[in-house]
Amino acid sequence: MDxxxxxxxxxxxxxxxxxxxxxxxxxxxxxLGDRHHDPTPQLAQLYRLxxxxxxxxxxxxxxxxxxxALGEPGNVVLDKHSDLARFRQWAEQGxxxxxxxxxxLNHPGKQIPAMLxxxxxxPSAIPLGRGLESNFNTPKAMTEAQILATIDAFAYAAKQAKACGFDGVQIHAAHGYLISQFLSPRHNQRSDQWGGSSEARQRFVLEVFGAIRQAVGPTFPVGIKLNSADFMKDGFSQAESMAVVEALAEAGVDLIEISGGTYESPSMVGAGVKASTLKREAYFLEYAELLRQRIDTPLVVTGGFRSTKAMEQAVAxxxxxMVGVARSMALIPDLPTRALADPAFVADVTRRTTGxxxxxxxxxxxxxxxxxxxxxxxxxxxxxxxxxxxxVLVEIFIALGTHAFIKRRA
Incomplete structure (x- = not known):
C-alpha cells in the first residue's frame, strides 16, 4: 500500500x-433476498468478500x-416480520x-414493476413517463396516515439495523424512489404540508431523517444518498438539491452521497454524460465543488471513478x-487494495452489449x-x-420470463 x-x-x-x-x-x-425477503447466506458471503x-x-x-412495496422480486426487507438472525449474520460477515x-434503507414509491x-x-397520483407507463402502474396518492406510517417504518428498520450489528444506515433519497418523488415538483403536486412549495417538499426527507436519528441515537452514523438533480426540465433541480443538502447538514446528517437521475433520466449509469465530465471520470464533481462552498458535512461522489489518479485528485x-465505486467492485472486489498498491491502477468497466x-x-x-x-x-x-x-440475457429470461424486460433500479 502507498x-x-x-x-x-x-x-x-x-x-x-x-x-x-x-x-x-x-x-x-x-x-439475493430469499422468498421471505430475508438475507441469504450468499448475500453475507458477497459482503465478506x-x-x-x-x-x-x-x-x-x-x-x-x-x-x-418492493422495487424488485429479490429485495431484502427489514420490518417486524424479518428473521433478524439472518441480518446479524450479514452484519458479522460484512x-x-x-x-x-x-x-x-428505501421505499420505491411508484417505481414498483407492474407485476409486483x-x-x-x-406523493401524487402521477404515473411515470418517457415510455415507462406500460411497466409501472399509476400510483395512488398517499394519505397523511400512510405518510406517517412510512416514516415510522424507516425509523423501525434503522433501529433494527443497529441492533443487528450494522455500523450505520443510509437513506436512499435519489434515483426516483419515494423520497426522491416527494422532493420532485414533477412527481409531488400535493397542496398540503407535504408538497406545494420547495420547502414543503423537503418535509418528508427531513421527517424521515429526524425519526431515524431519534431511533438510533446521536452517535450512530446516518447518511443519505441524494440526487444533484433529476436531469429533467420539470424535475428536482440543482438549486433545490443544494437547499435540501443545507437543511440536512443543519439537521446533523453524517455523510452525503451525491448521485443523480431517475428511471426516466438515468444519469446514474452514465446516460448523457458530457465529454468534459468523462475526462475527470466522476459524473457529479462540478456539483460537489459548488456544494463544498456551502457545507462542511463529509461528501461522497459516486459514478464514473475508474483510476487511482482521478480518485486521488478528487480527494486531494x-x-x-470519499470516492464512491459500484460497478467496478462487481468485477474487482479488492479494488481498494489494488488501487492503493498501484498509482497507475485503472479499472476496466467497458460497457457490455449484445450488439x-x-x-x-x-x-x-x-x-x-x-x-x-x-x-x-x-x-x-x-x-x-x-x-x-x-x-446473461438468457439467464435473466429463464429466471423471470417476459418480466425480465422491465425497467429496474440502478
Whole structure:
C-alpha cells in the first residue's frame, strides 16, 4: 500500500468514528433476498468478500422498509416480520477487517414493476413517463396516515439495523424512489404540508431523517444518498438539491452521497454524460465543488471513478471526502487494495452489449450484467470480465420470463 496516498488516510466522520480509508462501496442491487425477503447466506458471503477487499464503508443494496412495496422480486426487507438472525449474520460477515457496513434503507414509491403491485403509493397520483407507463402502474396518492406510517417504518428498520450489528444506515433519497418523488415538483403536486412549495417538499426527507436519528441515537452514523438533480426540465433541480443538502447538514446528517437521475433520466449509469465530465471520470464533481462552498458535512461522489489518479485528485482537491465505486467492485472486489498498491491502477468497466442497442436497453444490460457478476461472487466464484452479454440475457429470461424486460433500479 502507498501510505502517501490521501486515499489511504482515515476520515474522521464524527467525534467517535474514523473511517479507515476513503473508499466507499456504493449500493448495488444484489437480488439475493430469499422468498421471505430475508438475507441469504450468499448475500453475507458477497459482503465478506468486499470487506476483505479493503473498502472503508460498504453500503448494502437497498433494503426495503415495507414488504408490500418492493422495487424488485429479490429485495431484502427489514420490518417486524424479518428473521433478524439472518441480518446479524450479514452484519458479522460484512463488517470484518475494520470495514464499516451500512444498510441502505428505501421505499420505491411508484417505481414498483407492474407485476409486483397493482396500485403503488406515491406523493401524487402521477404515473411515470418517457415510455415507462406500460411497466409501472399509476400510483395512488398517499394519505397523511400512510405518510406517517412510512416514516415510522424507516425509523423501525434503522433501529433494527443497529441492533443487528450494522455500523450505520443510509437513506436512499435519489434515483426516483419515494423520497426522491416527494422532493420532485414533477412527481409531488400535493397542496398540503407535504408538497406545494420547495420547502414543503423537503418535509418528508427531513421527517424521515429526524425519526431515524431519534431511533438510533446521536452517535450512530446516518447518511443519505441524494440526487444533484433529476436531469429533467420539470424535475428536482440543482438549486433545490443544494437547499435540501443545507437543511440536512443543519439537521446533523453524517455523510452525503451525491448521485443523480431517475428511471426516466438515468444519469446514474452514465446516460448523457458530457465529454468534459468523462475526462475527470466522476459524473457529479462540478456539483460537489459548488456544494463544498456551502457545507462542511463529509461528501461522497459516486459514478464514473475508474483510476487511482482521478480518485486521488478528487480527494486531494477536497472536492469529495470519499470516492464512491459500484460497478467496478462487481468485477474487482479488492479494488481498494489494488488501487492503493498501484498509482497507475485503472479499472476496466467497458460497457457490455449484445450488439443490439434496443435489446440492451430492454434488458437493462448496464445493470443486469453486473448483477450476474454479483451472483457469481455470492456463490464463491470469481468475477468473469468476459461474461457473455447473451448468456446473461438468457439467464435473466429463464429466471423471470417476459418480466425480465422491465425497467429496474440502478
Amino acid at each position: 501510505a502517501d496516498l490521501i486515499l489511504a488516510s482515515p476520515l474522521k466522520l464524527n467525534e467517535s468514528l474514523a473511517i479507515k480509508n476513503r473508499f466507499f462501496k456504493s449500493a448495488m442491487s444484489e437480488q 468486499w470487506s476483505e477487499g479493503g473498502v472503508g464503508i460498504s453500503v448494502t443494496g437497498n433494503v426495503m422498509v415495507d414488504r408490500t 463488517s470484518g477487517h475494520d470495514t464499516q457496513l451500512w444498510m441502505q 403491485c397493482k396500485e403503488p403509493l406515491a 482537491d477536497k472536492v469529495t471526502d 443490439f442497442k434496443a435489446l440492451d436497453r430492454a434488458a437493462m444490460l448496464d445493470i443486469t450484467w453486473y448483477e450476474a457478476q454479483l451472483r457469481r461472487m455470492a456463490q464463491g466464484k470469481s468475477p468473469k470480465p468476459r461474461l457473455s452479454a447473451w448468456g
